[in-house]
Amino acid sequence: MKKLLLATTLILPVALPAAAEGELNIYAWADSISPELIAKFSEETGIEVNVDSFSSNEDALTKLQAGSSGYDLVTPSQHFVKIMADEGLLEDIDAYELDAYDQLDERWQGQWWDPENDYSIPLAYGTAGFSVNRDKYDGPVDSWSVLFEPTDLAGSIALLSYPDEVVSAAQLYLGVEYCTEDKAEMKKVYDLLMAQKPAVVAYTSDNIENRLGSGEVAAHFWWDGNTLRLRNSGAHVEYAMPKEGLVGWLDSFVVPAGAANIDNAKAFIEFMSTVENATEQYNYYAHSAPVEIDESKALYTKENAPELFPDVPVVFAQACSPAAQDLVTKVWTDLLQ
Amino acid sequence: MSRTFRFWGLVPAWALxxxxxxxxxxxxAGVSVAERGAYGGFDWGFDITSYRQILFTEGWTDELEFDPKYLAIIARTLIFAGAATAICVLLALPVAYYIAQQSARLKIVLLYLVTLPFWVSMIVRVYAWLIILGNDGLLERVYRLFGGADISGFLFTPGAMITGMVYSYIPLMILPVYASVEKIDPALIEASHDLYGGRWTALRRVILPLAAPGLTAGSILVFVPSLGTVLEPMLLGGGKQLMMGTLIQTQFGGARNWPFGAAIAMVLLTLVVIVLLLNARRATRQAEVAL
Structure with missing residues (x-):
């Protein structure tokens, strides 16, 4: 009943594609899945694939909570996999029985977000940090202080429009625990971001390539592989390696509860996890692959893609308690009030 | 026309x-008083915490204190929406009047041009302003061409946001104003000149009163969507200051507090209803005066 009612609310218009056979509706990070691989999958199986995109984990969570999302496959990050599973929003697909599971690097198996490997198969992992345009800024990028307590960069910084990664990064810089429920600790985070605000031109998660590539801003909160792709397209950008650490993320395929095309979703997961296809996906997406790939055909190596091989600590984002999450929200709302 | 027909004839409209x-x-309204789910979502119930939160929040100490931050966001939204509406009035009146003066054929072409932007997605049109206002964008280049100093920073300001709002909603002002001024009998303006009224008097005493219904309708059509606008503050304003639309969006997204988002939506709805009621009262009073 709740689902039915929610589907009619004005705020969240939801797409309701027909649950026909031979369909697969994917909801993934913008430009995160190789279009060639999708075409190849459709050709091999005759399954029609529709892809919609999101630009924050929060968007994906909200869409699933609204019910009847119509999606068969979603790719949230690890902490949101945990929240979605705890909230009963995911279909138990016995992921550990899939061939894809055997392809996984051991360090991604049986982790805290999906201890029994019931729900998820990872697709990509990487870090969130910040990137600078080297035509606009030639200073050091070895600490978060460059971004959070800017001198040279003041007036030329953009952050993301959601608190998730930004607050985590500020916590790394200040040495505050992720998901702390201690108000005094979070006040420090707030004070840092508030003091930084006059130096920030925008809080936005869209169109980052252009904004940073064109030099409209000299520094942007961003992701490793996206920076790599922009650099390879000719832009003079560099991904910072702050000594305090980077915010780690791992995106996984999950199937929303009640999805119409579960078998197709599993088939796609298997398809994406074969060595050949995973290599092609790695070369397209330019984020690290959690499954086995063919090193001889991989485009990115430690030499030509330092973004993907950080030599600083990587601390993965956690699923916060509601109380801790409220503090994160309070920091953000007070910041933008 | 039988009574039953009148009743049943209206049923589809009522049902819709x-x-x-x-x-x-x-x-x-139900969600706004529901209990908040731990990670978003909600459970039906009755809890007015969300409405209390508009005025009182727990500060950085644990005490519940009066906190004007949401009132400030509401006030800011009203001011920006009002400014966008005022600018639309100033721009739309001469444009509508000019169109009304043209030949019948040209009128159709010009009105078509006014509605033309509606054929393109709103997001695309707002993105176009990113290119115009951005660093080294069209505006800066033109400014420099005419000898202006090397300036930048049009984008991500309240000005950019209001520009985007005016651009998005001005057709909604031009069309009703045109409908009003088009009906003005030129003889009335001649008459005002015959009575030694200058151009200013003609505008103030003849054209403006006759254009008033169109201006009122246009103002409502512009003000109401401006109150709930989301795209312009995010893309052109740089998301640095929350407006009611973006506040509601963050509550359903990042903040995972649906009841509070719904409560703010109810406040927004109430503001809109107040605007419409005020207008309705004025219209009735005018009708009474006319009788």
């Missing part, structure tokens, strides 16, 4: 209103 307007509003 009930299903697409009344029921959704009741759901939003």
């Amino acid at each position: 209103m009930l299903l697409t307007l009344i029921v959704p509003i009741l759901i939003v």
Whole structure:
């Protein structure tokens, strides 16, 4: 009943594609899945694939909570996999029985977000940090202080429009625990971001390539592989390696509860996890692959893609308690009030 | 026309209103007093915490204190929406008047041009302003061409946001104003000149009063969507200051506090209803005076 009612609310218009056979509706990070691989999958199986995109984990969570999302496959990050599973929003697909599971690097198996490997198969992992345009800024990028307590960069910084990664990064810089429920600790985070605000031109998660590539801003909160792709397209950008650490993320395929095309979703997961296809996906997406790939055909190596091989600590984002999450929200709302 | 026919004839309209307007509003009202789910979502119940939160929040100490931050966001939204409406009035009146003066054929072409932007997605049109206002964008280049100093920073300002709002909604002002001024009998303006009224007097005493219904309708059509605008503050304003639309969005997204988002939506709805009621009262009073 709740689902039915929610589907009619004005705020969240939801797409309701027909649950026909031979369909697969994917909801993934913008430009995160190789279009060639999708075409190849459709050709091999005759399954029609529709892809919609999101630009924050929060968007994906909200869409699933609204019910009847119509999606068969979603790719949230690890902490949101945990929240979605705890909230009963995911279909138990016995992921550990899939061939894809055997392809996984051991360090991604049986982790805290999906201890029994019931729900998820990872697709990509990487870090969130910040990137600078080297035509606009030639200073050091070895600490978060460059971004959070800017001198040279003041007036030329953009952050993301959601608190998730930004607050985590500020916590790394200040040495505050992720998901702390201690108000005094979070006040420090707030004070840092508030003091930084006059130096920030925008809080936005869209169109980052252009904004940073064109030099409209000299520094942007961003992701490793996206920076790599922009650099390879000719832009003079560099991904910072702050000594305090980077915010780690791992995106996984999950199937929303009640999805119409579960078998197709599993088939796609298997398809994406074969060595050949995973290599092609790695070369397209330019984020690290959690499954086995063919090193001889991989485009990115430690030499030509330092973004993907950080030599600083990587601390993965956690699923916060509601109380801790409220503090994160309070920091953000007070910041933008 | 029998009574039964009049009743049953209206049933489809009532059903449509009930299903697409009344029921959704009741759901939003219900969510606004529901209990908040731990990670978003909600459980039906009755809890007015969300409304209390508009005025009182726990500060950085644990005490519940009066906190004007949401009132400030509401006030800011009203001011920006009012400014956008005022600018639309100033721009639309001469444009509508000019169109009304043209030949019948040209009128159709010009009106078509006014509505033309509606054929393109709103997001695309707002993105176009990113290119115009951005660093080294069209505006800066033109400014430099005419000898202006090397300046930048049009984008991500309240000005950029209001520009985007005016651009998005001005056709909604031009069309009703045109409908009003088009009906003005030129003889009335001649008459005012015959009575030694200058151009200013003609504008103030003849054209403006006759254009008033169009200006009122246009102002409502511009003000109401401006109150709930989301795209312009995010893309052109740089998301640095919350407006009611973006505040509601963050509550359903990042903040995972649906009841509070719904409560703010109810406040927004109440503001809109107040605007419409004030207008309705004025219209009735005018009708009484006319009688």
